[in-house]
Amino acid sequence: MKTTSNTFKKNLLATLGAVLLLVGITSCEADKADPKPLAFETGPVVFLPLGGVIESFGIVIDDLGSKPIEEYGIVYVIDSIEIAKDPLITDKKVVFTEPAKVGGVRQEVKIGYPVGTTCISCRAYAKFKDGTVQYAEKGQKMIF
DSSP states (O other), X not given: OHHHHXXXXXXHHHHHHHHHXXXXXXXXXXHTSOOOOOEEEEEEEEEOTTSSEEEEEEEEEEEOOSSOXXXXXXXEEEESSOOOSOOOTTSEEEEOOSOOOSEEEEEXXXXXXXXXXXEXXXXXXXXXXXXXXXXXXXXXXXXX
């Protein structure tokens, strides 16, 4: 009878070990799933009424996603000809100081642009703690 009891205990421990291993593997696979992306768009750009100065940039965040955000803001290019490319993080940027949150976020600035400028191109960006950068699908181009 004692042998049957020992065999039962060994089988029970083996089964319990297999279940714990399976749970551990399953939880690791869940961590490898694709992260939920940040859903955001470039918001309004406000100019001073007399022109020549950008007063603020805006971003609208619909969903913060699942990746930790290191910084976010607007990248922009000011030129005397129409800009064909979308600005990148290597261009000029305005880093927003307010923590990222769902809804509209606005950053006040005072960026002057020279007389004769004909195009300002901007778009929202987010830089994540893992070093990757995501841009809003659509930016804004203002042609004067």
